Amino acid sequence: MYIIDSQQVRLSEPSPKSLQLFLRIGAVAACLVIGVLTWMVFSNYSKPQTLPQTSSSGQVASAPEPSVKVELVTNTGNIPIQSDQQITSTGQLKTLLINAKHQITMNTNTILTVKPFVENSNIGCIVKLYSGQIYTHVEHDGNPFIVETSRSKAVITGTTFDIKATDIGTTLVVSEGTVQFESQEGVVNVTAGQTSNIVGQSAPSIPLSC
Numbered sequence: 001m002y003i004i005d006s007q008q009v010r011l012s013e014p015s016p017k018s019l020q021l022f023l024r025i026g027a028v029a030a031c032l033v034i035g036v037l038t039w040m041v042f043s044n045y046s047k048p049q050t051l052p053q054t055s056s057s058g059q060v061a062s063a064p065e066p067s068v069k070v071e072l073v074t075n076t077g078n079i080p081i082q083s084d085q086q087i088t089s090t091g092q093l094k095t096l097l098i099n100a101k102h103q104i105t106m107n108t109n110t111i112l113t114v115k116p117f118v119e120n121s122n123i124g125c126i127v128k129l130y131s132g133q134i135y136t137h138v139e140h141d142g143n144p145f146i147v148e149t150s151r152s153k154a155v156i157t158g159t160t161f162d163i164k165a166t167d168i169g170t171t172l173v174v175s176e177g178t179v180q181f182e183s184q185e186g187v188v189n190v191t192a193g194q195t196s197n198i199v200g201q202s203a204p205s206i207p208l209s210c
Contacts, residue, residue, distance in 0.1 A: 084114070092108060110132025124144035152183050159179055
């Protein structure tokens with residue numbers, strides 16, 4: 001027959017302090033495990049994703065540049081001329097075709113360039129007439145067409161006209177349609193059968209029949 005000491009049994013049971021310490025250690029371990037898992041998940045999602053991107057320089061390069069097509073008309077066919085290239089007619093007339101629709105006839109001793117011109121997303125052209133005389137027929141296509149001299153600017157939508165630039169001034173003669181003729185001092189609308197001129201830095205003269 002065995003006799004069990006109740007005091008010994010009570011001593012072998014865990015004390016409240018030991019139980020609390022064990023629970024605290026377990027809680028800390030659980031927190032560490034949760035923390036490690038959370039860090040792993042967060043670091044995985046926070047890694048930068050490698051996506052196909054188009055560089056800004058590539059986008060700019062792919063965007064179409066404003067352009068204008070200039071051709072010299074000859075008996076054997078049209079000859080392309082680079083935009084913004086200075087064109088000179090010495091001793092003979094020259095005919096230019098702009099964008100396959102607008103025609104410019106250069107008188108002798110005439111110097112000009114043709115450049116693209118953008119206005120309200122419409123791509124047209126600007127003819128810089130340095131000296132000489134041109135006879136121009138412009139088809140109405142909704143795009144801007146401008147003839148500019150050192151003293152004047154003619155804005156055309158669709159017309160036929162003659163413009164002459166000298167050291168003294170600029171003379172405009174309109175055969176068809178209407179041309180907005182302007183200088184820094186003023187602007188007039190010249191219609192078919194009228195002429196106007198700018199002398200020096202003056203405003204355009206009142207259009208007169210010619």
